[in-house]
Amino acid sequence: MSNQRQGLLTLNAGSSSIKFAVFTVPELKQLLIGQIDSIGSIAAFKAKSSDALINEKYEWSQQDAPQNHADALKWLIEWLNLRMANLKICAVGHRVVHGGQFYSEPVLINDDVLHQLESLLALAPLHEPHNVAGIKAARESFGEIAQVACFDTAFHRDQPFINDTFAIPRHFYEEGVRRYGFHGLSYEYISKNLPELFPEHAKGRVIILHLGNGASMCAIKDGRAVSSTMGFSALDGLAMGTRCGNIDPGVLLYLMEFKGMKAKEISDLLYKESGLKGLSGISNDMRTLEGSDQPEAKEAIDYFVSRVKREIGSLAMALGGLDAMVFTGGIGENSVNVRKAVLEGCEWLGVEIDEANNASGQTVISSEFSSVLCLRIPTNEEGMIAAHTLALSNLSIPTMSS
Numbered sequence: 001m002s003n004q005r006q007g008l009l010t011l012n013a014g015s016s017s018i019k020f021a022v023f024t025v026p027e028l029k030q031l032l033i034g035q036i037d038s039i040g041s042i043a044a045f046k047a048k049s050s051d052a053l054i055n056e057k058y059e060w061s062q063q064d065a066p067q068n069h070a071d072a073l074k075w076l077i078e079w080l081n082l083r084m085a086n087l088k089i090c091a092v093g094h095r096v097v098h099g100g101q102f103y104s105e106p107v108l109i110n111d112d113v114l115h116q117l118e119s120l121l122a123l124a125p126l127h128e129p130h131n132v133a134g135i136k137a138a139r140e141s142f143g144e145i146a147q148v149a150c151f152d153t154a155f156h157r158d159q160p161f162i163n164d165t166f167a168i169p170r171h172f173y174e175e176g177v178r179r180y181g182f183h184g185l186s187y188e189y190i191s192k193n194l195p196e197l198f199p200e201h202a203k204g205r206v207i208i209l210h211l212g213n214g215a216s217m218c219a220i221k222d223g224r225a226v227s228s229t230m231g232f233s234a235l236d237g238l239a240m241g242t243r244c245g246n247i248d249p250g251v252l253l254y255l256m257e258f259k260g261m262k263a264k265e266i267s268d269l270l271y272k273e274s275g276l277k278g279l280s281g282i283s284n285d286m287r288t289l290e291g292s293d294q295p296e297a298k299e300a301i302d303y304f305v306s307r308v309k310r311e312i313g314s315l316a317m318a319l320g321g322l323d324a325m326v327f328t329g330g331i332g333e334n335s336v337n338v339r340k341a342v343l344e345g346c347e348w349l350g351v352e353i354d355e356a357n358n359a360s361g362q363t364v365i366s367s368e369f370s371s372v373l374c375l376r377i378p379t380n381e382e383g384m385i386a387a388h389t390l391a392l393s394n395l396s397i398p399t400m401s402s
């Protein structure tokens, strides 16, 4: 016990996966990152430590596979106890998709908070139940240690009313039908780091493009959210891996009235069968589409890029101009071609790409003549969760030297 160091665990429970990371306390050095996928069917596990001493992959047989998040988490905790025996987990930070109107900051979880989160399940039915299940399972497994909920919506709670509402009768806004925006932990991480890297631009008008399998963009002024492409749900705005993005609500009325589709079928269509996957008929994965010579793959990428460009115009208008753009997320950080296509479409804004810097993945990807500074910055949502969790859980005791 006395040789044990303190550690902090972050959990990100999705519909069929749990992503996790382990950090030292109080330095918050990342020790390990991993995930359990396909929970409920033939689950698979992988984990990699920062020092490369652990690099494990594991696939369960059908009979032994964890059938739910609670089972998967129990297995993970046993694995951690075995592989990181000199580490004692002292706090757990959870990514929670929706904090509703209540939470504009992370919060220490107690029974009241948990009840309030349960009252939000209807706002994010595909994500929130898994986040809550993850919290319950972690409370069961870890007992009394501090657990913190970090919300993807919290960063956007500052945005002005006109960017927070829809033009439907006002009582819906009071009930909570609002433009919440998501990917807030990613935006928070980038905007917290920007002042150190580019202090003048950080004070200005910035668009962050979080382009991953889920994708959104956020307009930020002096570090605070002004407007987001995502709205009430994680469906709005950009086309994504399998989600439709911006769609005329008349299409939904048509599907209901004339195609007889029920809510669940429409939900599956919009969340799971649309976006890059639906348009290409090939894949939801940008790498696969970039590698394909099928015209449908190219059209799907063209649509994705075109929506990004249109949203840049819209968000630049919401900001009253533009000083910097930051690309992040799996596509934003790694796709040279998507960044190039987007930036070449922004010449009218005074953007000039530095082709060589873009191709080699430098931080600054605009030329010295560009009137908008364009950046590529890897995001770190786990690191943000860890920082909030440390701050709220009062773990200031120095670690034991090992």
Ligand code: ADP
Pocket: 211, 212, 213, 214, 215, 241, 284, 285, 286, 287, 288, 290, 329, 330, 331, 334, 335, 336
């Ligand atoms: P999630 O929303 O699940 O966190 P990620 O941020 O991991 O998603 O992004 C996944 C997307 O990033 C996928 O479409 C994947 O193809 C894309 N991606 C990852 N690496 C590359 C690459 N080198 N080139 C193009 N796209 C990439």
